[in-house]
Amino acid sequence: MTVSAIEFSRLGPPKLRLYAMRCTDCNTLHPWWEHYVCEKCKGTTLVREQMSGTGELTNYTVVYYPPRDFLGQEPYVVGHVRLDEGVSMPAPVVGVSEDQVEVGMRVKSVFRRMKLGHEGDVYYSQKFVVDPNPPKPKKKAAAKK
């Protein structure tokens, strides 16, 4: 079991958007929507920032033996996405077959069902799909500064 329904009511809202935590002292971005101490400068003021959701797949694996919560979804693709804002995070990639997925692929985030709970309750989270309209390199460079 990953989370109870009550816990998911706390975790749920942040999962509606794709967030990262930015250090207000040194500007470093950290993955996820919770982070308390900056890994770079040890600053303690980090703010939640919504990501554009577009980025590049930098690594991937295809999972054939999933844990219980992902049973039935196998084989599924999970990898690392480097978002255009410059932060990397683990990411499930859907809608792409195991022999089409490749490092360097442009992807964008979507809000999808993660799994079904024990009592038919539905759990959601951010997943990634192949970006049908990849941004122009110029935009990417500007966003990365």
Next chain:
Amino acid sequence: MRVGVLGIGKTPHKIQHNKSLRDLIVEAGQKAIDDAGIERRDIQALYVGNVGSVGFCFENSTGLMAVDHLGLVPSAAVRVEAACGTGAWALHLGCAAILSGLYDTVMVLGAEKMNDLATVEATSLIAQAADSKEEYFSGLTFPSGTALTARKYMQTYGCTEEDLANVSVKNHYYGARNPYAHLRFECTVDEVMRSPKVADPLKLFEVCPMTDAGSALILCREEMLRDRPDKPQVFVTATSMASGTWYAASDGLDESFDLLARPAQKAYAMAGISADDIDVAEIYNSFAIQEPLGIEALGFAERGDGWKGAADGSTWLDGKVAVNLSGGLLCKGHPLGATGTSQACDIVEQLRGTAPAEIQRKDAAIGISACRGGPGSVGAVHIYQRLED
């Protein structure tokens, strides 16, 4: 530093449906007591490494259960948990307790009973050792997280899946010769390549099995072992722990290197030796890629070259340094809380010269064990030496 190893004890590593967690604890602990040749009342404290009894066995307070069933009441007892580094952490705490002068004799015991649950349940449980609230939602587990590391390693250093398959071939060659190992068969590079994919590029023969096992050590002050000339004079001469990021999220090879390289450098300084002095090493390899990563972090090979020893023979029995003569976690399995203590017991056997003949390194005098857990969050290194004076 010197902490005497007075006794060791271990159970076989395998699926043991006929044994409970307490059976494994009592079997390993009793063997260690017998080997040490001491009375129960001499054991002043018990450190029990166990990761998941509350999930695997639906029971908690493993340290308190162990002290009672081992007949060690009223000695101090506690359960220790640090993901896959759990057993190594129990050993670290045992050493620290002896070195502090607080205790003369302690028992360090690791045990895990994993096979009462189905593999999908167990994998979910293990995944909770990393971030089960954020990261796990991506579908990332320990096998898939490590698969990402393997792909990054191959991309960065230009080695192939076949190159890495040699690691499994070496481990299985020795695992087949270790009566205590879980998987006791040899395999070829071709068979590794043809084994089912678990999380691409990791294949079944590159993944450790779920194992039920326990192992224990009895530690004492240096003088106490010196006063027992009938006992093999094997000492722990370095114990060094470190942490890394809790998340399995990183596939960064630098972070993975630092996790073991930092405690290794401290351990070499603590023991006053260098990587060149090591005869035998037990290196954490719940997934095959972690063996070359460990070899590099311990200084046995340059970065990117760690896989070569399994291919060219330099990490085999008669090589420059013999790595995982036990068959490693790939063949012994990875009984989470017992893995660190199992590595320690196997190195002590090598230094005593009591390992099974086919996997005994001739005249082994200095050994090292390296455990990682989390898999990116715990680094643990211990050095052991046979010291006649």
